[in-house]
Amino acid sequence: xxxIEAKKLVKEFDDLRAVDEVSFTVNEGEIFGFLGxxxxxxTTTTRxxxxxxxxxxxxxxxxxxxxxxxxxxxxxxxxxxxxxxNAYLDLTARGNMNLAGEIYGVPGKKLRKKVNGLLDTFGLxxxxxxxxxGFSKGMKQRLILAMALINDPGIxxxxxxxxxxxxxxxxxxxxxxxxxxxxxxxxxxxxHNIEEADRLCDRVAVxxxxxxxxxxxxxxxxxxxxxxxxxxxSFNKMNFDRARLEELTSVEEIEKxxxxxxxxxxHPENIIEEIVxxxxxxxxxxxxxxxxxxxxxxxxxxxxxx
Amino acid sequence: MYSxxxxxxxxxxAKKDLRIYYGKGPVVIFGILLPFFFFFSFLIGRELPPxxxxxxxxxxxxxxxxxxxxxxxxxxxTRTRTLERLVxxxxxxxxxxxxxxxxxxxxxxxxxxxxIAIIAFILNLNLVDPLPFLLGLIFGSFCFSSxxxxxSALPTDTxxxxxxxxxxxxxxxxxxSGVFMPPDKLPGWAIIISDFSPLTYFVNLVRVSFGGSxxxxxxxxxxxxxxxxxxxxxxxxxxxxxxxxx
Numbered sequence: 311x312x313x314i315e316a317k318k319l320v321k322e323f324d325d326l327r328a329v330d331e332v333s334f335t336v337n338e339g340e341i342f343g344f345l346g347x348x349x350x351x352x353t354t355t356t357r358x359x360x361x362x363x364x365x366x367x368x369x370x371x372x373x374x375x376x377x378x379x380x381x382x383x384x385x386x387x388x389x390x391x392x393x394x395x396n397a398y399l400d401l402t403a404r405g406n407m408n409l410a411g412e413i414y415g416v417p418g419k420k421l422r423k424k425v426n427g428l429l430d431t432f433g434l435x436x437x438x439x440x441x442x443x444g445f446s447k448g449m450k451q452r453l454i455l456a457m458a459l460i461n462d463p464g465i466x467x468x469x470x471x472x473x474x475x476x477x478x479x480x481x482x483x484x485x486x487x488x489x490x491x492x493x494x495x496x497x498x499x500x501x502h503n504i505e506e507a508d509r510l511c512d513r514v515a516v517x518x519x520x521x522x523x524x525x526x527x528x529x530x531x532x533x534x535x536x537x538x539x540x541x542x543x544s545f546n547k548m549n550f551d552r553a554r555l556e557e558l559t560s561v562e563e564i565e566k567x568x569x570x571x572x573x574x575x576x577h578p579e580n581i582i583e584e585i586v587x588x589x590x591x592x593x594x595x596x597x598x599x600x601x602x603x604x605x606x607x608x609x610x611x612x613x614x615x616x
Numbered sequence: 617m618y619s620x621x622x623x624x625x626x627x628x629x630a631k632k633d634l635r636i637y638y639g640k641g642p643v644v645i646f647g648i649l650l651p652f653f654f655f656f657s658f659l660i661g662r663e664l665p666p667x668x669x670x671x672x673x674x675x676x677x678x679x680x681x682x683x684x685x686x687x688x689x690x691x692x693x694t695r696t697r698t699l700e701r702l703v704x705x706x707x708x709x710x711x712x713x714x715x716x717x718x719x720x721x722x723x724x725x726x727x728x729x730x731x732i733a734i735i736a737f738i739l740n741l742n743l744v745d746p747l748p749f750l751l752g753l754i755f756g757s758f759c760f761s762s763x764x765x766x767x768s769a770l771p772t773d774t775x776x777x778x779x780x781x782x783x784x785x786x787x788x789x790x791x792x793s794g795v796f797m798p799p800d801k802l803p804g805w806a807i808i809i810s811d812f813s814p815l816t817y818f819v820n821l822v823r824v825s826f827g828g829s830x831x832x833x834x835x836x837x838x839x840x841x842x843x844x845x846x847x848x849x850x851x852x853x854x855x856x857x858x859x860x861x862x
Contacts, residue, residue: 362703363859385706392704396697400636412628413705415621457701 311374313338313465313496314359319368321354328354330520331368338464341487341497343511343528345504347614351520352500353393353469359498360467361385372465386414389458393469393500397453399443403434406442407457414461421460428456433482448479455483465496472506484510508606518614531609540602541581544570546595554592558584570598622711629707629715634722637685637692642779647684647723651676658796666739667828668798674732675795675819682724682757683786686764687778689716690854694861695773703862709855717761717847724757732822741826748832749825755839756818762846763814769853771860794819814842 314336321329329351336342346352357363359370361381370377372384397406404425411421429435432452442450451471458466468487472480487510491497501507507514508528515525524531548569555571556564560580565572575581578601589596637643655676659669693699702712736743743749767782792806793799793815799807810816820828821835 357862360704362700362862382706382708385704390701390704392697392700396701398632398636398698399696401632405632405635409628409632410705413625413702413707415624415706 311338312336312371313340313373314342314498315369315371316355316359317369319355319358319370320366321351321358321363322366328520329358329365332517332520332522333368334515334522334525336496336498338496339491339494340512341491341499341510343507343514344498344500344517345502345507345514345610346517350517350614352517355517356467356469356498356500360388360390386461387463388465388467389461389463390467391451391454391458391469391471393473397442397450397457400441402439402441403429403445403453404438406453407460410457410460416460424460424462428459432456432486448475451475451479451483455486459490463495465498466490467498467500469500470502471499472501472503504605504607504610514606516610516613523613528606531613532606534609539576539578540572540574541578541585542567542570542572542598542600542602543585544597544599545589546597550592550594555588558588560584618710618714622708622714625707625711626715626718629702629712630718630722633685633689633716633719637688637719638723640688640692642688642775643684643723646779646782647681648727651680654680666741667823667826670732670735670739670741670826671819671823671828672795673735674728674822675793675815676790677728677731678724678753678756678818679760679790679793679795679815680786681727682720682760683764683767683782684720685723686716686720686761687768687782688775689719690765690768690861691770691772691775691778694771695775700862703858709858710851713765713847713851713854716765717758720761720764721754721757724761725753728757729753736826743825744827745825745832748821748836752818752821752825752832752836752839755836755843756814756821759814759818759839759843759846762843762850766846766850766853769850769857771857773861789813789815792816814839814846817842 312335317333318331319329319333320327320331332351332355344352344356354363358365359377361377361384364378372387375384375387377384401409407425407429408421411425416424426435429438432455434449434452434456437445437449442453445453455471471483471487475483484506487497499507499511511528513525513527514531516523524534552564555561558581560575560577561573563574573581573585582599582601585599655673658672693702764782767785768778770778770781772778792802792810793813794810795815799810799816802810817835817838820830821832821839824830824832824835
C-alpha cells in the first residue's frame with residue numbers, strides 16, 4: 311500500500327483551475343520532493359492531500375484512508391509543518407506542544423515525556439517555558455517541526471522547512487529529516503530549494519500550471535535533458551580571446567562561472583578533445599576539467615518553462 | 617459524532633483562547649471597559665427600581681462580555697496563520713468553534729455573574745428562582761458567544777472589520793432588549809424587534825429570577841432555541857468560509 315496516493319485531483323478557484331487532474335503515489339519510507347514555481351499549485355495540492363481543502367474532483371488517500379471521507383482519521387496519521395512559522399506567539403514552546411498533543415489525543419503522562427524529548431531533540435528544551443514571540447525564525451521553525459512530530463506520525467508533510475533560515479538551522483533541520491527518514495518515516499517535502507530536493511529526495515514531482523510535468527528520481531529527471539550536458543574547465547591563464555573558444559564546433563554556448571568556464575554541447579567527449587587542442591595552441595594549461603550533466607535546477611527550468 | 621475525545625479537544629482550544637485572547641485590546645475595551653462605563657452613564661441621575669437595575673446590568677454585562685472574545689478569535693487566527701495549523705490537525709469545525717464558545721462563555725459567565733451577585737447583595741435582592749437563572753446564565757452566554765462566532769465567519773484577517781460589524785449589531789440589540797427600560801414601555805415597532813432579540817429573554821429571565829413577574833422557564837426555552845439556531849448557523853457559515861481564510 312502507498313503511503314500517499316493522489317488520483318486526478320482537481321481544484322478550481324473562480325475561473326482558475328489551480329490543480330488539474332494531479333495524480334501521484336508516494337511509497338512508504340521515501341522522501342518525496344514536490345517542486346514547482348510560485349502559483350504552480352503546490353500548496354493547493356498539499357492542502358487537498360492533507361484534508362485541509364476539499365478537492366472539486368479526484369481522491370486522495372493517506373495509508374489507504376480517504377481524506378475527504380474520513381479527514382480526522384487521515385489527519386491522525388500525519389504530521390504537518392506548514393511553510394509559515396505559525397506557532398502561537400503568546401504561548402510558550404511547551405504550551406504550543408501541549409496544545410498540539412492534546413488535540414492529537416496524546417495522554418497526559420506520555421505527552422509530558424514526549425514534549426521534553428522533542429524539545430530536546432530540536433535544541434529548544436532550554437527555552438521550553440519562554441513565549442514563542444521572542445524566538446528567532448529558526449527556533450520557530452524547529453518548534454513547528456517538533457509539533458508536527460508530537461503524535462509520532464508515519465508520514466510527515468514539510469512545506470519549505472528551511473526557507474529563510476540561517477545555515478546552522480538549515481543543517482540541523484536537514485539532519486533531522488534524514489534521521490526521521492532512516493527511522494522509517496515517509497516525508498513529503500514541498501520546496502523551492504532545488505539543491506535541497508536533489509540532496510534529500512528519493513523521487514521528485516514537478517508541478518507546473520496545476521499539472522504534473524514530471525515524476526522520477528532526481529538523476530533520471532536530469533537525464534531527460536541530455537542537450538544541456540556541459541564541460542566545466544579552468545585554465546591557468548585567461549588571457550586568450552574568448553571568441554576563439556566560441557568557434558569550437560562542438561560548443562553551443564559558453565558561460566563564465568567564477569574563474570571557470572562552462573561549455574555546453576550535446577557531445578561533451580568532442581568538447582574535451584577540442585579544448586585540449588585549444589589549450590595547446592594558446593599555450594595555456596588546463597587546471598581542471600569536468601564533464602557534468604544538467605543540474606536538477608536546469609531540469610526544473612526546462613520542465614517549467616512553458 | 618461529538619464524543620468525549622471531541623470535548624477534550626474543545627477544552628484544549630478553550631484553554632488556549634483564554635490564555636491568548638483575554639488580555640487583547642479589543643476584548644478588554646469592548647468586553648469590560650465599555651459595558652462598565654455604559655452602565656454607569658445609564659445609572660447616574662436616574663431612580664430605577666432594583667429589579668430593572670439588576671436585569672439591565674446583568675443583560676448588558678453578559679451581552680458585551682460574551683460577545684467580546686468570540687468575534688476576535690477567527691480573524692486573529694487567520695492573520696497569524698495559526699488557523700491553518702489548527703485545521704491541519706485532527707479537529708472538526710464543530711470541535712474548534714465549540715472550544716471558542718466555551719472560552720467566550722467562561723468570560724461571559726464570570727464577568728456577568730460577579731457584578732450580578734454584587735448588585736443583588738447591595739440592593740438586598742433575593743434569587744427566588746436559582747435553577748432557571750443559572751441555566752439562563754449558561755445558555756445566555758452560549759447564545760451570545762455563538763452570535764460573536766457567527767459574526768466572525770466573515771472571511772477577513774482584520775479583527776477591526778469584525779469588531780465594526782459586531783458593534784453594528786451589539787448596540788441596537790441593547791436598546792431594544794429591555795436593558796434600559798422594560799420592553800412594554802418601548803414604542804410599538806421596537807416591541808416587535810425586541811421579540812427577535814435573544815437578549816430580551818435573558819433580561820426577562822433575570823428579572824423573573826429575582827422576583828419579577830413572568831415565566832422563567834418559557835424565557836429559558838426561547839433562549840435555548842436561539843442558542844441552537846445561532847450555533848448551527850455559525851458552524852454552517854464557518855465551514856463555508858474557512859477555505860477563503862487559509
